[in-house]
Amino acid sequence: MTDDPRRLAAVVAVLLLAATITGLGVGLLLGLAGDDRPSTTASGTSSGAAPTASPATPSATPTPRAASQIEAGTTKDVGYLVASRREKDGVHVTLDRVVFRTGQAARDYARRFHKDPPGADGVLIVNDNTLKRDLVLSADVTVLGTRALAGSSTPVEVTLGTLRDAIASQGSRLLLDLRYDELGYVVEVTEHDLP
Numbered sequence: 144m145t146d147d148p149r150r151l152a153a154v155v156a157v158l159l160l161a162a163t164i165t166g167l168g169v170g171l172l173l174g175l176a177g178d179d180r181p182s183t184t185a186s187g188t189s190s191g192a193a194p195t196a197s198p199a200t201p202s203a204t205p206t207p208r209a210a211s212q213i214e215a216g217t218t219k220d221v222g223y224l225v226a227s228r229r230e231k232d233g234v235h236v237t238l239d240r241v242v243f244r245t246g247q248a249a250r251d252y253a254r255r256f257h258k259d260p261p262g263a264d265g266v267l268i269v270n271d272n273t274l275k276r277d278l279v280l281s282a283d284v285t286v287l288g289t290r291a292l293a294g295s296s297t298p299v300e301v302t303l304g305t306l307r308d309a310i311a312s313q314g315s316r317l318l319l320d321l322r323y324d325e326l327g328y329v330v331e332v333t334e335h336d337l338p
Contacts, residue, residue, distance in 0.1 A: 227306075284330055285300060288309075
């Protein structure tokens with residue numbers, strides 16, 4: 144390639160023109176794919192039939208994905224719910240996730256990180272991640288409590304109000320199992336009893 148500035152300017156102009164045409168083409172395709180409204184011509188007439196709703200069939204609005212901060216594919220969790228609040232899209236809770244270690248892995252972890260060794264049950268609850276996750280409860284969430292939530296040795300269904308009161312008073316000490324639906328909503332909260 145030569146050092147001729149005119150030739151360099153021509154190459155730059157061709158590259159800019161190609162990038163502009165590509166951008167316009169992508170924008171046009173995205174605009175067409177994302178717009179299901181009928182288009183209107185310059186004369187103001189519609190180029191497509193207007194959508195009609197049948198009065199006999201209710202309009203099915205799909206449920207949006209929850210704003211829960213969970214990894215894709217996660218179906219369950221365990222941890223402490225340390226806060227709750229009501230938002231426009233439902234009740235939000237803040238999860239402080241824990242991990243269980245058992246057996247030799249639990250003993251090695253405790254020794255390596257100067258933690259208390261696992262109890263008689265051999266389970267070490269590890270809570271060393273500072274990340275807190277915001278989760279959205281399903282409108283029809285099921286809450287199952289035992290000792291702390293229901294004063295029972297077997298799981299009993301309790302109200303969402305009971306759970307929210309417990310979160311406010313003992314959230315960081317109340318270990319809970321959570322189950323999510325495919326949209327990321329928490330559909331079940333169960334008190335986790337350790338032996």
